[in-house]
Amino acid sequence: MKEFFNPPPVFIEINPTSLRILRESGGLELQLQRAADGKLTAACRKGLMAALQNFLGRKHWQPRVRAVCGISAHGVSLRKIALPALTGGEIESVLRLQIEKEFPLSPDDLAWGWREMSNGPAGRETIVAAVRKEVIADYAGLLSEAGANPEFTVSAFARELACPSRNEAHAILEMDRSHAELVFIENGAATSLKILPSDGDIADAVLKFSPAKIIYISGNAATQNGLFEKLSARLDCRRLEIPGGDGFSAATLGLKKSVSENIPMPRLQSKLQPAKTAFSFSQMDFSRAENRRWLARIGVLLILLLILPYAEAILFKPLLARKLAAFKVQRQQFVSVVGPELHFLQSFKQSEPPYLDAIYLFSKAAAPGTHLDSLTLNQHGEITLKAAMQSAQQVMDFRTKLIESGFFANITVEEQTPIQNQPRVNVRMTAQWKPAGSRAAVKAVLSPVSAGKTNSPDAPAMPAMPDKIPKS
Amino acid sequence: MRTLNPSEKRTIRYAVIFLSICLVLLGGVKVWKFLAHQRADYLQMVAEARHLKSGAGLDASQATVVKKMMEDFQLDPATLSTNTIVADASAAIQKAAMNGGIKLGSIRESAGHSSAKEMATIEFDGSGPVAAVIALLHRLPLLGYPLLVDSMQITGDAMRPGQMKLTVTIIVLDWKKAEASHA
Numbered sequence: 167m168k169e170f171f172n173p174p175p176v177f178i179e180i181n182p183t184s185l186r187i188l189r190e191s192g193g194l195e196l197q198l199q200r201a202a203d204g205k206l207t208a209a210c211r212k213g214l215m216a217a218l219q220n221f222l223g224r225k226h227w228q229p230r231v232r233a234v235c236g237i238s239a240h241g242v243s244l245r246k247i248a249l250p251a252l253t254g255g256e257i258e259s260v261l262r263l264q265i266e267k268e269f270p271l272s273p274d275d276l277a278w279g280w281r282e283m284s285n286g287p288a289g290r291e292t293i294v295a296a297v298r299k300e301v302i303a304d305y306a307g308l309l310s311e312a313g314a315n316p317e318f319t320v321s322a323f324a325r326e327l328a329c330p331s332r333n334e335a336h337a338i339l340e341m342d343r344s345h346a347e348l349v350f351i352e353n354g355a356a357t358s359l360k361i362l363p364s365d366g367d368i369a370d371a372v373l374k375f376s377p378a379k380i381i382y383i384s385g386n387a388a389t390q391n392g393l394f395e396k397l398s399a400r401l402d403c404r405r406l407e408i409p410g411g412d413g414f415s416a417a418t419l420g421l422k423k424s425v426s427e428n429i430p431m432p433r434l435q436s437k438l439q440p441a442k443t444a445f446s447f448s449q450m451d452f453s454r455a456e457n458r459r460w461l462a463r464i465g466v467l468l469i470l471l472l473i474l475p476y477a478e479a480i481l482f483k484p485l486l487a488r489k490l491a492a493f494k495v496q497r498q499q500f501v502s503v504v505g506p507e508l509h510f511l512q513s514f515k516q517s518e519p520p521y522l523d524a525i526y527l528f529s530k531a532a533a534p535g536t537h538l539d540s541l542t543l544n545q546h547g548e549i550t551l552k553a554a555m556q557s558a559q560q561v562m563d564f565r566t567k568l569i570e571s572g573f574f575a576n577i578t579v580e581e582q583t584p585i586q587n588q589p590r591v592n593v594r595m596t597a598q599w600k601p602a603g604s605r606a607a608v609k610a611v612l613s614p615v616s617a618g619k620t621n622s623p624d625a626p627a628m629p630a631m632p633d634k635i636p637k638s
Numbered sequence: 639m640r641t642l643n644p645s646e647k648r649t650i651r652y653a654v655i656f657l658s659i660c661l662v663l664l665g666g667v668k669v670w671k672f673l674a675h676q677r678a679d680y681l682q683m684v685a686e687a688r689h690l691k692s693g694a695g696l697d698a699s700q701a702t703v704v705k706k707m708m709e710d711f712q713l714d715p716a717t718l719s720t721n722t723i724v725a726d727a728s729a730a731i732q733k734a735a736m737n738g739g740i741k742l743g744s745i746r747e748s749a750g751h752s753s754a755k756e757m758a759t760i761e762f763d764g765s766g767p768v769a770a771v772i773a774l775l776h777r778l779p780l781l782g783y784p785l786l787v788d789s790m791q792i793t794g795d796a797m798r799p800g801q802m803k804l805t806v807t808i809i810v811l812d813w814k815k816a817e818a819s820h821a
Contacts, residue, residue, distance in 0.1 A: 476673040479680035486683050493690060500697055504704055507715050510816045511707040514784060521787060522775055537794070544789035 173224060175232035176314065177421040179321050180305060182238055183344045185214070186413050187221060188422065193413015194221050204240075205304055218312035226459065233314035234425055235305065236321030236417045237434070239347045239359045242297045243269060246357065247280075250289045261294065269296055277302040279319065279432035283355045293355050295320050299436040311456075318434040322349035323356055324420030327429060328406055329382050337376040338406070340416065341368065341385035341393065350376055369396035382406045384416040516602060519545040523573065523608040524599055531567035533560045539592075547599040549574075555591050558582065565595070572606030574599055712782045715813050724758040727783040727810050731760065734781060738773050740766035740804070750809060757812040759788070765795055765803045774804075784811035 179186040185196045196217055199210040206214070222231050247264045249257065261280055265273045278296035285291075302318050309316040325338050326349070339362075340347045346362040348371075362371045372381065381397060384406035397403040406416050424431050452458055521543055528541070528551065539552035555561050561582055568574050574597045581594040599605060642650070708714050719726075728747060735742055743763030750756025764771075771792065778785055788807040795801040 476677055479673070479677040483676060483680045483683065486680070486687065490683060490687055490690070493687075497690065497694070497697065500701075503716075504697070504701055506816075508700055508704045508707075510715060510784075510813050511704060511711065511713070513816060514711070514713075514786075514811065515707065517786060518779060519787060521790060522772070525772070525775075525792075538792075540791060540793040542789070542791040545786065 173222075173228060173231045175234055175425055176222065177418040177425070178233055178235040178309075178316075179324075179415050179417040179421075180235060180237050181321075181342060181345070182240055183342075186415050186418055187218070188413035188415075188418040193411060193418070195412045204301075206308070211308060214308060215312055218309070218314070222313050224313040230310075230313055230315035233309050233316040234421045235309070235316050235318045236324045236421055237297065237301065237305070237318055238345070239320060239322050239349070239361055240345075241301055242295055242320050242359060244356065244359050245269065245294050245296075246283070247292050247294050248289055249292060251287060257292075261292070265294060265296065268294075271296075271298065274436075275299060277318065277434040277436045279434045281355055281430070281432045283353055283357075293357060293432070295323070295356075295359075295432050295434065297434060302434055302436065319421070319431045320356075320359070320434070321417035321420075322347055322359055323431050324418075324424065325349070325382075325384060325406070325416040326351050326354075326356065327420035327423045328384070328408070328416040334380060335378050336380040336382060337372070337378040338382045338384065338416070339368075339372060341383060341387045341390075343387045346385075348372060348375060350378055368393055372397060373400055376401075380404065384408060517545070519543070519547070520599065520605075520608070524549060526608060527568065527571050527573055531564050531571070533563060536560070536564070549597045549599065551593075551595045551597070553593055553595075554585075555593060556589050558584070558591055561591055561593050568597065571608075572600075573608065574605075712780050713784065714782075715784075718783070718813065720757075720814060723783060724760075724810055727781070727785060727808075728760055730781045730783060731762070731778070731785070731808065734777050735762075735764055735766075735774055738766070738777070739770040740764040740774055750812070755812045755815045757810045759807060759809055761805070761807045763803070763805050765798070765801055767800060768802055771802050771804050778808070784813050785809070786811055 174190050176187055176189040178188075181198075182200070183198055185198055187194045187196075194217065196214060198214070199207045201207050224231055245265075245268045247261065247268060249260055249264070262273045265276065265278060269276065275298065276296040277299040278294060280292045280294045283291045283293055305318070306316050322338065322340070325340060329336070329338065329351075335350070335352045337348060337350045346368055348360040348362055349356050350358045358375075360371075360375050362368055362375075378401075380402045382404050383394060383397070394403060394405065408414055408416055408419065423429065452461060524543060525541070532538075532553075533555065535556045537554040539554065540550075541552075542550040555564065561579060565577055565579060568577050577595065577597045579593060579595050581592070583592045584590070585592065724747065728745070732742060732745070741764060743765070745760065745762040748759045748761075750758050764774075775787070775790070778787060786809045788809050790807070791805040793803045793805075795803050
């Protein structure tokens with residue numbers, strides 16, 4: 167399923183006269199025809215395009231296929247460049263300056279990549295590969311139109327990954343019918359690259375240019391003219407064994423290995439300075455199939471944007487209507503039960519007379535020695551108290567405390583009768599508790615003494631009743 | 639049938655094109671109106687659903703309040719029965735009084751005023767220690783019945799020191815009428 171949405175990468179070797187393409191399921195080899203300027207002819211481009219599209223088999227809705235390409239050494243220059251100790255972000259900008267100095271073209275006119283050879287406290291040594299950017303642009307345009315997303319390196323670097331032993335310095339000779347490439351590898355990195363004339367004496371040229379004692383030979387013309395025997399006589403000459411079949415070569419296998427084992431390779435890129443560009447609709451070229459496709463996609467999205475709100479209404483309206491009706495019925499049932507219960511409980515709570523609060527305040531206001539005769543209360547808040555106190559002053563204090571409590575209104579001493587020859591005053595008082603909103607809240611405080619005397623833990627404190635109630 | 643000349647053919651072609659455009663426009667306007675009407679209805683329903691959703695939050699808080707009040711009063715109106723509530727409430731009052739140490743005297747039950755949403759009135763006398771009387775007054779609203787103390791009288795008992803006489807009139811509320819008045 168993953169491969170269905172993300173096609174596996176393909177590996178391409180581009181030579182002057184052929185193009186090899188390899189992927190998991192097989193390969194393909196195509197012949198190239200070039201014009202005098204080295205570019206592909208129009209007929210060749212057309213044929214290549216059709217063959218590549220057919221080989222890649224990409225659907226329009228699928229993402230582009232990653233194409234890891236190796237180009238031949240024609241036109242590629244290699245330079246060793248020493249850099250001072252730098253941080254990662256500064257390397258490329260310093261390299262640009264060095265390329266400006268070392269190469270005949272400006273870095274903006276080149277597609278170039280680099281690889282580190284050594285890194286020490288004094289500085290680092292890099293190898294830079296560069297080619298005219300038109301070479302890469304030509305191939306990139308072709309592969310992009312075929313539905314690939316190309317990235318480029320040099321095939322000679324990739325061949326190095328196909329070698330069985332990479333520890334010692336060695337050379338690799340790619341022998342094709344039309345050309346030969348020789349690369350010298352030192353410390354795992356290519357340090358020199360040569361194009362050899364295929365019609366000359368290759369063996370002599372190799373012995374002349376290669377300082378290495380070990381040489382690997384690959385390519386479909388590696389055994390012609392007794393080359394292998396000639397080189398074997400002078401050097402440790404080894405054959406790179408490559409499986410037969412279309413698309414298989416030391417370069418494509420090396421590229422495949424670099425991807426599967428995630429081995430970094432110098433990637434040739436046109437690293438232009440970022441330019442400030444503004445998008446202009448009028449400058450878009452709608453004759454290109456790719457742009458027309460994007461335009462069609464934009465059109466489809468706009469139509470969907472217009473239609474979806476109405477489609478949503480038509481699709482979801484019946485469902486929403488059913489859910490709403492069901493919810494309304496449930497809510498009606500809920501409200502018919504909870505609403506009246508809430509109303510009843512609230513009115514029940516509000517109409518609950520504060521008898522205990524009133525009794526508590528009377529007990530707190532009464533002076534020691536007060537004798538309670540009777541206390542009458544009703545739910546309208548009318549209170550009548552008959553009691554005997556020790557003096558008229560106590561009666562006044564008692565009334566003052568009740569007023570100060572903020573709980574009662576209309577406190578009236580209806581009758582106050584002193585008893586002859588006794589320190590006692592019989593008193594009859596009436597009062598009215600204030601409405602719920604305007605009376606002060608009562609906070610009961612249990613004194614340790616009265617708390618000890620109460621039998622029930624939830625009962626509020628109350629002064630003890632007199633042993634004898636005097637008759638009024 | 640006469641063969642049409644090129645001018646007539648062109649006229650007929652233009653007429654067909656014109657009529658086709660008119661028909662497509664007419665149909666398009668009708669379809670557009672239908673779709674717009676459907677969408678307006680749908681948006682109205684969505685707004686109603688949002689309103690109901692916010693109302694559901696209010697309902698949930700109301701349910702929480704009701705639950706808390708029912709727990710506070712130990713009273714669940716749904717479990718009460720109109721036929722037996724007066725008997726059950728009277729029995730519960732007497733049991734609470736006796737358990738608290740109050741000696742009960744006379745008990746009188748009478749029908750309540752229906753206009754005042756009363757189901758019955760229970761009047762009873764009793765005597766006991768101060769703490770027991772106060773505890774009974776405290777427990778009356780928590781017996782699990784809609785009881786409202788209409789009036790009460792506390793008097794000292796001259797014959798028994800430390801004892802009080804208590805006369806209480808309790809109203810058994812008609813909760814069904816109270817609920818119906820709200821509904």
